[in-house]
Amino acid sequence: MDKPAKDDKTGRFLAGNSGNGGRPKGARSKLGEAFIEDMLADWEANGPAAITRVRAEKPDAYLKVVASILPKDLNVNINQTDTMTDEQLIERIRSLDAAIRPFLDAEGASGTGVGSGPATAH
DSSP states (O other): OOOOOBOTTTOOBOTTOOSOOOSOTTHHHHHHHHHHHHHHHHHHHHHHHHHHHHHHHOHHHHHHHHHHHSOTTOOOOOOGGGGOOHHHHHHHHHHHHHHHHHHHHHHHHHTSSTTSSOOOOO
16 A cells, blocks of 8 residues: 655645545444444333332432433422412411411410410511
């Protein structure tokens, strides 16, 4: 095989002579496609069992994976009162009051809880 022509002074290849043909076109993409296909086949065979094993043996790694697949700008609206009518708000306040009233009354009766002492006025 002939050596590519080089400039004697600089050692650079002359125009039209690259010195090496490089890898064949598509070689890298074929490798990538084969790798993805192999990973998919392995995942289909073992993926669910691997998830279960990681969740049981390494819950911290499991949570990292779950967190990594969530959208980065997840907008969680926990303020449900924004869309409630006045009547719904009043009903909600009454139901919460009814739910906590027994605890407040019980603590106040012993003289040590939140219910004891004078009410504060602001």
